[in-house]
Amino acid sequence: xxxxxxxxxxxxxxxxxxxxxxxxxxxxxxxxxxxxxxxxxxxxxxxxxxxxxxxxxxxxxxxxxxxxxxxxxxxxxxxxxxxxxxxxxxxxxxxxxxxxxxxxxxxxxxxxxxxxxxxxxxxxxxxxxxxxxxxxxxxxxxxxxxxxxxxxxxxxxxxxxxxxxxxxxxxxxxxxxxxxxxxxxxxxxxxxxxxxxxxxxxxxxxxxxxxxxxxxxxxxxxxxxxxxxx
Numbered sequence: 001x002x003x004x005x006x007x008x009x010x011x012x013x014x015x016x017x018x019x020x021x022x023x024x025x026x027x028x029x030x031x032x033x034x035x036x037x038x039x040x041x042x043x044x045x046x047x048x049x050x051x052x053x054x055x056x057x058x059x060x061x062x063x064x065x066x067x068x069x070x071x072x073x074x075x076x077x078x079x080x081x082x083x084x085x086x087x088x089x090x091x092x093x094x095x096x097x098x099x100x101x102x103x104x105x106x107x108x109x110x111x112x113x114x115x116x117x118x119x120x121x122x123x124x125x126x127x128x129x130x131x132x133x134x135x136x137x138x139x140x141x142x143x144x145x146x147x148x149x150x151x152x153x154x155x156x157x158x159x160x161x162x163x164x165x166x167x168x169x170x171x172x173x174x175x176x177x178x179x180x181x182x183x184x185x186x187x188x189x190x191x192x193x194x195x196x197x198x199x200x201x202x203x204x205x206x207x208x209x210x211x212x213x214x215x216x217x218x219x220x221x222x223x224x225x226x227x228x229x230x
Contacts, residue, residue, distance in 0.1 A: 026063045028053040033074045037115025041175065042071065042122070071119065072127035078116045079133035082109065086140035096153035096201060099144055100193050103163070107170045107189045111182070117171040121164070153201035166192050180218035181210035 032053035036044040046067060050060040064070040085105045092098030110117035124130055141160060148154035169192075170185050177184040190206035197203050 022063070025053075025055050025059050028055060029060055029063055029070070030073055033070055034115075037074060037118075038113045041114040042118040046070070068124045068127045071124055072130045075116060075119050075130060078109065078113065078119070079130055079137075082106065082120075083133050083137045083140070085109070086137050086144065089144050090140060090147075095144070095147035095151040099148035099154060100204065102141070102144060103166070103193060103196075104189055106163075106167070107185060110167065110170050111174050111185050114171075114174060117167075117174055120167045121171050153198055155196055155198045158196050162196070176222055177210070177215075177218045178221060180221060181214040183207065184210045184215070184218075 029049065033044075033049045036049060036052055046060060047057060049070070050057050053060070064073065085102055089098035089102035089105075092101065106120070110120060119130070138160070141163065145154065145158065145160065149156060149158070166189070170188060173185050173188050186207040187209050190204070194203050194206065
């Protein structure tokens with residue numbers, strides 16, 4: 001029997017509209033958070049995310065009760081790409097090439113998204129899925145180190161913490177250089193890869209340094225915003 005409007009539950013259509021509105025608001029919040037995090041990093045307030053999404057603070061809180069929940073949802077796909085970069089490096093028949101390729105890939109991910117640059121240098125214990133992917137990536141990186149060291153091309157004193165230090169330094173360069181010298185991070189990574197290489201290892205050429213004028217503009221911006229102050 002074909003149902004008629006009178007056959008439907010009185011609350012059915014309003015409930016469906018509420019679900020659709022809730023899903024739409026969630027999508028708006030995630031899109032707004034991605035834009036703000038990518039542009040300004042994770043220091044963006046939840047209130048700013050709500051304004052950017054065009055929703056109220058209460059709506060944001062209903063969808064994402066904590067910052068960790070929002071970060072977990074926004075960066076789930078980025079962490080998948082992070083884990084995939086390790087897997088791709090491990091598939092490389094040349095362990096040293098796989099190692100250097102992974103270092104560059106991870107730093108490029110940071111450069112493409114300032115929020116993700118922050119995520120890689122912070123811990124979010126409440127964001128279970130994000131932290132699980134981070135652990136998976138870390139374990140893969142340990143194997144990558146062992147293989148590159150066994151090839152004789154990675155220095156014996158390289159330790160996993162060196163990657164964390166590089167990511168912190170890279171995040172700082174990305175934030176400081178901003179749009180004035182957007183490729184400055186490449187120079188940093190090139191020099192760091194050289195420092196990780198054992199004698200005789202094939203080393204890719206270090207990218208050119210940013211133009212003095214570009215670095216000057218970045219320094220002026222830092223002075224104006226106060227980001228360079230202690």
